[in-house]
Amino acid sequence: MYPAEHFQQHDGKQLQQLVNSYQLATILMPNSQSQLNDICHVPLLYDLEQKVFIGHVAKYNPLSLLDGQSVNLLFSGEDCYLSPSYSQNKTLPSWLYSSVYITAHVRLITNTDKKEQIMQRLTDHFELHFSKPDTTKWQLDEVPVQHRHAMYQQLSFIEFIPCHWRGNFKLSQNKPATIRKVIKDNLIKHGKESIAQLFDS
Numbered sequence: 001m002y003p004a005e006h007f008q009q010h011d012g013k014q015l016q017q018l019v020n021s022y023q024l025a026t027i028l029m030p031n032s033q034s035q036l037n038d039i040c041h042v043p044l045l046y047d048l049e050q051k052v053f054i055g056h057v058a059k060y061n062p063l064s065l066l067d068g069q070s071v072n073l074l075f076s077g078e079d080c081y082l083s084p085s086y087s088q089n090k091t092l093p094s095w096l097y098s099s100v101y102i103t104a105h106v107r108l109i110t111n112t113d114k115k116e117q118i119m120q121r122l123t124d125h126f127e128l129h130f131s132k133p134d135t136t137k138w139q140l141d142e143v144p145v146q147h148r149h150a151m152y153q154q155l156s157f158i159e160f161i162p163c164h165w166r167g168n169f170k171l172s173q174n175k176p177a178t179i180r181k182v183i184k185d186n187l188i189k190h191g192k193e194s195i196a197q198l199f200d201s
Contacts, residue, residue, distance in 0.1 A: 006174050009167025014201050015100045018077045026074040038062050053160040054118050064156040067108040075100045078195035086186040087179050098169045104160040115157045
C-alpha cells in the first residue's frame, strides 16, 4: 500500500485546510497520444458550500477539451529536509512533506453570468490576500463589462467536482512519540513552525 497507512491523512478538515492554504493545483490530465499525463498548474478556490473547486484557464489549455472527464488535482503543502541532527541521530536523512491528491470531474461553464460570478469570487479572494493595508485592492469592475466579456471568450471557466480525496502527510509518524517530539521541537527552533504544527494533526 502506498503511501503507507501511517502516512495517510484522512481528516477532512486537515485536507481542506491544506488546499485552502496552498491553492496552486498541479493538474494531471489524460493524454490520448501518450501513456503519460499532461500537466498544468492552475490556482483553484474550494467552494465549501457547493463542494466544488473553481478556476479558469486559457482556451487553448487541454483542460478545455475534458468536459465530463476526470482529472487528478495535486496540492502540495509544507515540506522540508529532515536532518538526522533534528532527531539526535536516531533517523536517517529524509524529507517531510504534506500533500492532498484529489480525483475530480471537469465541468465547463458556458453561462456568461456564472463566468462573471466565478471571476468575481476568484478576484475578491486573491486580492484579499495580495493587498496590503495601505493599498486599495483591485476591483473587477475597473474593466468595462463589454471588455470583460470579450476577454472571457479567451478563457475556459471550470468547476472541478471532487469524488475522492487522499492525504499524504509524511511527518515521521513511523517514529516513536519521543523522537517525533524532538524532531518537532527542532523544527520550531530552526524556524519551521508551519510544518512543525502538522505534527499535531
